[in-house]
Every structure is written in structure tokens, then in C-alpha cells.
Amino acid sequence: MSKTELDKALGLVDQEIKKSGISRRDAFKLAGLGSATFLMGDTQAQAATTANASEAKxxxxxxxxxxxxxxxxxxxxxTLSNPDITIIEPNPKSVSYQPGNTLIGAGIYEKSDVMYDTKDYxxxxTKLIKDKAVEFNPKNNSVTLESGKEITYDFLIVxxxxxxxxxxxxxLESVxxxxxxxxxxxxxxxxxxxxxxxxxxxxxxVATWTAMQKFIEQAKSGQKVKGIFTHPxxxxxxxxxxxxxxxxxxxxLExxxxxDNAELTFYPNGGKMFGVPEYHDAIVKQFEQRGMKWNYNHNLTGVDLDKKIATFDKHWEEKGEYDEDIEEYDIVKKHLDVEVAFDFMHITPPMKAPDEIGNSPIGSRKGWIPVDKETLQHVKFDNIFAIGDIAAVPMGKTGGSVRKQYKVxxxxxxxxxxxxxxxxxxxxxxxxxxxTDIGKVMLAEFNWTKKPTPSFPLDPTQERYIWWLMKVYLLKPMTMHGMLSGKA
Structure with a gap:
């Protein structure tokens, strides 16, 4: 795509910022950004295009x-002076802007705001084959497609x-x-x-926004309603x-x-709001301020769609028998089925690697592609690499992670x-x-140290309007114009 969408986004940011009586430059300065060009990663983009091309084949x-x-x-x-690259992808819309789904679900974006044609990027x-990889033979450096065609490679990226x-x-078995x-x-x-x-x-x-509006209408009618939200x-x-x-x-609802007519409760499988303590503490305070509830250690195992009842596996640990030899108590995991009635429920489903990959010779017991977490090279096959959601690296199944991973x-x-x-x-x-609100975002940045690693000189645990503007207006064109050109 051209830079038109970015220019349009910056124009929208200008309009929003001017409502506060300040300029874009002053707003970015206040946010510690320096300039919009820094946001776009122009320094990195220039470095990528001016670096000496490799003659590797x-x-x-x-x-x-x-x-x-x-x-x-x-x-x-x-990077390569004579690249020989083939992409296997069955979906002609595979590069849609998925982070926008959250905004679609709340009626802020529409579906058309996030959909793009893969061929345009x-x-x-580079050769694009509209097909699906179904068999992997790493010993012969080959992949078999759903069409039956076999493709060989020197290097494979999953x-x-x-x-x-x-x-x-x-x-939900029918799904x-x-x-x-x-x-x-x-x-x-x-x-x-x-x-x-x-x-x-x-x-x-899109259907989430329809369901949310019905939920709000129920509350408007005077009903006391319950909304529950899961994390698997x-x-x-x-x-x-x-x-x-x-x-x-x-x-x-606000x-x-x-x-006041709605009870909102979060049911995460884990025992924390966030793996980074500083962000966990900030989120707990935000929940308390908004009157939102939570119940840790609850994994959704079933749902009765007709009766509107969710079933959770509530789990916890207790001391068992004392082992005199090692002078420790056994730890026993306990489980209890808990039924929760709801009027509105957002499900975050369990997720997995596609079976044809996870169960293949390049997969692992847990399905994800086993790679060195730093180099992203396969632990068994030196000519295979993996990136993004399918790579078995700690944390980081986000577009922001990919932005760092693909350069490495x-x-x-x-x-x-x-x-x-x-x-x-x-x-x-x-x-x-x-x-955290319509008009507020907390920019949580971190790495394997599980400590905040802010890119900007601001308290990263604070909700800010400037991050909302970046999330709603700038991240999409930054992704589509920057990352997909390999320059940001």
C-alpha cells in the first residue's frame, strides 16, 4: 500500500490532539516520543534499505x-541481492490487521477497517502459492501441499x-x-x-459487538445482568x-x-492478571476502581448455550502427606466444577498449533515449533526457523513480538x-x-526479565490518551506500511 493511509491516520491524530488545544509535535514531545518519524521507525527503515545486500543464495x-x-x-x-522466496498461504486475506478485532468487538472499528488483500503485500x-502445507519431511528438505504437490527448499521458515x-x-464441539x-x-x-x-x-x-449491544439494552431495561470473560x-x-x-x-455500559446494572467478572485460568508484577498491580487497581470482579484459577470447560450457564474447573493446591525422607509435604492439586450463570460471555478459546505442523517431524510434544528462543532456529534442524504465534518461545504471541523477531x-x-x-x-x-477504557491505553512493554521495558520516558503503568491515539490511529498503518515492507 502507499503512504496515504499513514498520512490519513496522522491527520486524524492531529484532529484529536487539537481538541486538547495542543499540536502533534507538542503532544508527542509530552509523551516522550520526540516525533512521529520516530514512531514510524524511519531510522530502522533507512538502515534496512541502505545496508549492503548479501550475495548469499x-x-x-x-x-x-x-x-x-x-x-x-x-x-x-x-537484504538478499538475488532472493529466491516462495510463500505457501491458502487465505487471500491472510494479512488482515488482527489487533483491530478488539476494536471491532466494541463498535470502534468495522470489519472493513482491518481487511486487506495478501497479494498487495x-x-x-516472491512467489505466492495459494495452497496449504500438510506434510513435512525435514530430512529430505521437502513439504507436501494439500494439492499433492511437493516443494523442496534449502531453508524453511514456519x-x-x-x-x-x-x-x-x-x-462447543460443533464449532x-x-x-x-x-x-x-x-x-x-x-x-x-x-x-x-x-x-x-x-x-x-463483528458478532461480539451485536451481542454487547443486546447486553447493554438488557441493562437499560432495568435488568440486573451478568457479563463474564474467560482466559484459558x-x-x-x-x-x-x-x-x-x-x-x-x-x-x-458507562x-x-x-x-450499575451490570456485574462484570473475569475468570482467568492463572493466578495473576499479568506475568509482570508492575502491570499486574496496575490492572488490579484498575479493576477495583471500575468495580470489576475476578476469580483466579478458573478454566472454562463447558457452556450450556440454552441455559446460559458456564462451567469452570476451579483448581487450587493443598498440602498432602508429609514425606519424612525429603522433609516436605506433597502438593495435591484439587479441582471443583463451578457453574456460573451469565447474560453475556466473551470466550477466549484454547489455542494450538495446526495438527499437520504440530504433530509433524518439525513439531513438538506440545505442538509448537521448538526453536532456540534467542536465534529462532529449530532445535533439531539447522535450516529451519520459526516465527510468531507458532514458535515455542516464552510469552510474546503478539504482532509487537513479531516486529522484533523477524529482524533477528x-x-x-x-x-x-x-x-x-x-x-x-x-x-x-x-x-x-x-x-483500559475508550480513550485510554496502558502500554505494557516487557521481555523475558518480566520487568517493564518502556521505550518512552513515562511511567508504563499509567493509562494514557496518547497511547489510545497510537493504538486506534497509528499502529495499523505502522504495521501495514512499515512491517509488511520489511522496514519497521
Missing amino acids: GKILIIGGGLAGISTAARLSN VPSG AAGLKLDFGRIKG GEAYSLGDAKKITDAFGNSGVCSIYNTDSA NSSIKCGGAPKKIMYLANSR EAGVR LVDNLVAAMEGKELKAKYAGYTVCPLI
Whole structure:
């Protein structure tokens, strides 16, 4: 795409900032950003385009043409003097802006705001095959496609994302597995008018806004209503999203003047709001200020759509028998089924790697692609790399993580092609623009140290309007114009 969308976004930011009586430059200065060009990563973009191109040669095959796959292909095209790159991707809309689903679910974005054609972002000279990889033979450096065609490679990059495993929840067996993009008919048909929804598929995010409006209307009628929000016992993409949609539901109820008629409760499988203590503490305070409730250690195991009852596995640990030899008590895990009635429920489904990849020779016992967490190189096969949601790295299944990962991967892949040591290291950087209100965002940045790693000289635990402007107006064009060109 051209820079038009970015210019339009900056214009919208100007309009919003001017309502506060200050200029864009002053607003960014106040936020510690310095300038809009810093936000766009122009320094990195220039470095990428002026670096000496590598003469390394090799047939590169990329599985997955989403944000991670296309960004990596673009950067490789910018880095190699004679690139030979093929992307396997069945979905012609694979590069849609998925972080916008949360905003769709709250009526801030529309579906058309996040949808793009993959072909418009494929780097010049890169071959795109509309097909699906179903078999992997790493010993022969080959992949078999659903069409039956076999493709060989010198180097393989797996960027296939993950699947939504709704079928693991009793009562949603008819939904089975789904992707974040693509037909959501099984999801929306199953949910019907039950008040159950999920932003984790783009079409079901549209249905989420419909369900949320009905929920608000119930509250307006004077009913005392209950909204519940889940977080499963598996790794998920965008770990903050289950809370974001809850915050936005709270905002819409406040906006309608009926917040007092609604009880909102978060049911996470874990025992914390956030893995980084500083952000955990901040979120707990935000929940308390908004009168939102939570119950830790609850994993959604079933839902009765007709009766509007959710079943959770409440789990906890207790002391068992005392072991005199090691002078310690056994730890016994306890479980209790808990039924919770609801009027509105947002489900974050369990997530997994696609079976054809996770169960293949390049997968692992847990399904994810096992890679060195710093170099992103496969632990068994030196000519295979993985990136994004499907890579088995701690934390970080976000677009912000990919923005750091794909540069590391390209540097290391080129080094491997040149027979050199892999020196680039991914430090686990993850960013989560945690929407806490309509008009407020807490920009949670961190890495494997599990400490805040803010890019800007501001208290990262504070909710700020400037981050809302960045989230709603700037991150999308930054992603589509910057990352997908391999320059940001």
C-alpha cells in the first residue's frame, strides 16, 4: 500500500490532539516520543534499505503468509541481492490487521477497517502459492501441499500461526477448530443469540459487538445482568485481549449510563492478571476502581448455550502427606466444577498449533515449533526457523513480538546461508497496548526479565490518551506500511 493511509491516520491524530488545544509535535514531545518519524521507525527503515545486500543464495520456503511471513519475506527481499522466496498461504486475506478485532468487538472499528488483500503485500519477485502445507519431511528438505504437490527448499521458515480450539470446550464441539481469519459460520451459528461471543475470529468479532449491544439494552431495561470473560489454560495470541474486551464492555455500559446494572467478572485460568508484577498491580487497581470482579484459577470447560450457564474447573493446591525422607509435604492439586450463570460471555478459546505442523517431524510434544528462543532456529534442524504465534518461545504471541523477531530471524537466516555464526538474539520483547477504557491505553512493554521495558520516558503503568491515539490511529498503518515492507 502507499503512504496515504499513514498520512490519513496522522491527520486524524492531529484532529484529536487539537481538541486538547495542543499540536502533534507538542503532544508527542509530552509523551516522550520526540516525533512521529520516530514512531514510524524511519531510522530502522533507512538502515534496512541502505545496508549492503548479501550475495548469499538458497531456496527459501515460507509456510504462512500472514504478518510474520510477509514481513520476513519483505526483509529478506531487502537484504538478499538475488532472493529466491516462495510463500505457501491458502487465505487471500491472510494479512488482515488482527489487533483491530478488539476494536471491532466494541463498535470502534468495522470489519472493513482491518481487511486487506495478501497479494498487495507480497514482495516483488516472491512467489505466492495459494495452497496449504500438510506434510513435512525435514530430512529430505521437502513439504507436501494439500494439492499433492511437493516443494523442496534449502531453508524453511514456519510462520503458520495457530488455531482456535473451541471444540475442546464441552457444548462447543460443533464449532471444532477455527482460524482467526476465514469463515466463522460454525462459530456464529453455534453461539446464536446465547450472549456468547469471541473476538478471536474477525467475523465473530463483528458478532461480539451485536451481542454487547443486546447486553447493554438488557441493562437499560432495568435488568440486573451478568457479563463474564474467560482466559484459558493454553498459550494464546495477545494475552491482554481477554481483558481489553472486558474493559471496553465496561466503557460502553458507562457510556450508556447503566454500569450499575451490570456485574462484570473475569475468570482467568492463572493466578495473576499479568506475568509482570508492575502491570499486574496496575490492572488490579484498575479493576477495583471500575468495580470489576475476578476469580483466579478458573478454566472454562463447558457452556450450556440454552441455559446460559458456564462451567469452570476451579483448581487450587493443598498440602498432602508429609514425606519424612525429603522433609516436605506433597502438593495435591484439587479441582471443583463451578457453574456460573451469565447474560453475556466473551470466550477466549484454547489455542494450538495446526495438527499437520504440530504433530509433524518439525513439531513438538506440545505442538509448537521448538526453536532456540534467542536465534529462532529449530532445535533439531539447522535450516529451519520459526516465527510468531507458532514458535515455542516464552510469552510474546503478539504482532509487537513479531516486529522484533523477524529482524533477528532474517539476520540469522542470512548468516546461516553464508555459513556464519548466528549472532542476532531475540530478547523476548513484547508489547501489549492494553486498552483500559475508550480513550485510554496502558502500554505494557516487557521481555523475558518480566520487568517493564518502556521505550518512552513515562511511567508504563499509567493509562494514557496518547497511547489510545497510537493504538486506534497509528499502529495499523505502522504495521501495514512499515512491517509488511520489511522496514519497521
